Amino acid sequence: MAGQGVEAALKLNEMYRYIAWRLALIVPTVLAASTVIFLVMRVLPGDITLVISGDVAVNPEVRETLREELGLNDSLHIQYGRWLWSMVNGEFGGRSLESQEAIGSMIGRQLPVTLLLTGYTILLSIVVSVPLGLLAATWKDRWPDRLVRVATLGGLALPHLWIALLVLLGLLLLFRWSPPIIYDAPWTDPWSHLQVMAWPTLILAWEYSSHLVRVTRSSALESFNQAYVTTARSKGLPGYVVVLRHVLPNALIPSVTMVGLQIGMLISGALILETIFGLPGIGRGLVRAAISRDYPVIQTLATLLVVLSLVVNLVVDMLYRVIDPRVSYSVDAGH
Amino acid sequence: MLANRGDPPAGFDPLRTSSIALHHIAGALFGPGNLVMRCRENMYAVCPYLASSWTTNPGFTEWTFTIRDDVHWHDGTLFTAEDARFWLELAQFGATVGDNVRAPAYFKGELGDIERVEVLEHDRLRVTFSHRNPHFLDVLANPRFKIAHPRHLMQPQIKQGDVSVNPLDVDLVGLGPFTLDSYARGSVISIRRFDRYWEEALGGMLPYLEGIDYVMIPDPFAMDVAFRSGRLDGGARGQAHYLTAERKEGYVRDLGDDVFFAEMEGGNFRLAFNVLKAGPWQDPNVRRAIALWIDKRASIPSALGGFGWTSPDLGPPNIPIPRHFINWPKFDAGELQQKRAEAQQLLADAGYAEGFSMGHLCRGLNTIPCEFLKAQLAGLGINLRLQIVDEGEWNRARVSLDYDSQEGRLTPSPIPEGTESVYGRYSSSPDAYAKHDDARVEDLYRRLREALTFNQRVELWREIDRYLIVEQTYVIPIAESINVVPYRTHVNGLVIPTEDAHTHTDFATVWLDRA
Structure with missing residues (x-):
């Protein structure tokens, strides 16, 4: 017993070291990513002073003074340094050049919307895709499997934008109804929130869960052919017990990996759907900032997405251990 | 709302x-x-x-x-x-x-x-x-x-x-x-x-x-759906949100008498040349040939969503007494066939009977007018190479000398003198639609600014029109677009600006008359 306790403590220690190592890696990764984002944005042509002015002719002298006022005439390393400093001194990127809003406050109101949308999507996708994947594998090449495969094929092939437009049009034509046009947080008006969020969540979840269903199905099929499943069956265990106890844990690891890998896809889908469904999230903010060449906003939001992506992947790695206790972590060899 | x-x-x-x-x-x-x-x-x-x-x-x-x-x-x-x-x-x-x-x-x-x-x-x-x-x-x-x-x-x-x-x-x-x-x-x-x-x-x-309540709806399709389902009393103003003929038909079909449409001047559709960049378009006869060739009337259904009228002149959008400042009948009012024959002759005389290739800076927000121009000029043997750009690049390039031609859709100041910002010399007006360094244009505008009587202003304005459009053809006015905004019929008292969507946006005189 004592030996087992020591071994468990050692494993735990190893895991903490691994987490610390991964967290430490985030810093140079984010720094490198932010530098690339900064340089790419400066290489792109465009001038925010003209975007701000709108569709009118602007006195060249005024435009130059505005560039001076916005700090755009400073050398690149000074601009980058200023932005970097603002990221660590609490200003969180400074202010938007276009709207003059503090970027920290911008993120404070946009991030919850995007997190809720992606959170609902992930939750719904997991709830739906694991049972469907197992169902398809269990009934391989029979009608439930075929039905699931057709549905997932649709989810993978049809673009969000197109589905969103069809959904809106369908609701209008069939019910003379459209989702509310003002976004409410779940804690202010849950019913309105549900009506607004349901449609983009369903659209995103269709694609997201399609990936998960296919991976779960493949992994489950592989597990079905393993000796330990044959053994379990030969012991006379009921089919559902075999699936839940022996097939599911092994099928889950690739699915969890897929959850992490597809986060980027999920966020890019949110960018489009937030605009169409009028959700004031980070995706819509990022699109707007990119069009306007609002440099500090793009840099900050894109860096935030990089951090989010790294953290989600770290969490996914941690989940392996929860799903399969045999998994061990090592700083030298990854997990 | x-x-x-x-x-x-x-x-x-x-x-x-x-x-x-x-x-x-x-x-x-x-x-x-x-x-x-x-x-x-x-x-x-x-x-x-x-x-x-x-x-x-x-x-x-x-x-x-x-x-x-x-x-x-x-x-x-x-x-x-x-x-x-x-x-x-x-x-x-x-x-x-x-x-x-x-x-x-x-x-x-x-x-x-x-x-x-x-x-x-x-x-x-x-x-x-x-x-x-x-x-x-x-x-x-x-x-x-x-x-x-x-x-x-x-x-x-x-x-x-x-x-x-x-x-x-x-x-x-x-x-x-x-x-x-x-x-x-x-x-x-x-x-x-x-x-x-x-x-x-x-x-x-x-x-x-x-x-x-003004609701932020960046997507025009989402606006259409919200309006038609009864969540909005009026639409947004702005490019892309203004209705096309097709979208308007949908409103009429679904809402009938429950909707009316505010129509206002929507800016102009032009072809402007960068004559400071080398190319066949530096020859005024080549530019004139292009002006004569374009079927302006066809642009309204093809390029402007069905709403618009052919441009009479360079006129600013809301000059105080418009009829006095408009050359009517407009320039080049003759038969299209005749004008096209003249255009081909001019191009041949200029040494470009076989046509040439010309770049065209095209705003990605609305590429249809560019496609229209490309199709039109193909008939004259001119290969219009569209450079479709996003807003950021559009804003940079339109004030640069990097392109051959562009549409130029800025709104000039609403008096004739104010149009120098979009028709003036590049050295003093980098935002100008056409890029030229013509001292005569500067002189004409100076005289216009100094004119005191109404008749003097009208005469000078017409001279500027003739010089820019016909003699030099730095700019080819093709058509004026009309912006269409939907409102529910219960919205009363709107002051609908005929010439400029920025005017009368206070809604102070509006009341609702819901049955």
């Missing part, structure tokens, strides 16, 4: 931006004008607004305004001549505190060379120019020039070094008929009736509505 195409930029600052995303809302918050405004019953005339009267000296170098004594900011502070001076100085000179510099208004160049602004008494303001400025009122009545800068709130901040303070920083305290109730960024701006607003109409004190 009205749609707005997005959050207003630049902290709601009309000194910074002419964006319709701000100006659709700005009229209600800041009022339809400044000291003067475009008249509600006739937008081609100038009416008093915050100034009750004005005078000028015989040389047009001094303009003196008498300010109304019953105008209040939304926080209850009385509006005085000092406030007007603060605003004009901020627009003309910007601000400098230590190393911090605030840029003047983007329209600084249009106001003229203001030398100083003085308060004579608490209600009298004098603006002095270093040169004669007989058309100052016409310029000042531009609906984009709104007073949104309460001196008592902004001046202390500027003195402390916060030179970039904007109206949003002071909670949008304005002078308009509505006051801010709440603003959920990215979602909705709610404004409510300002009880101390001073303007009267036959129906009583303005405004009639208790309030308006």
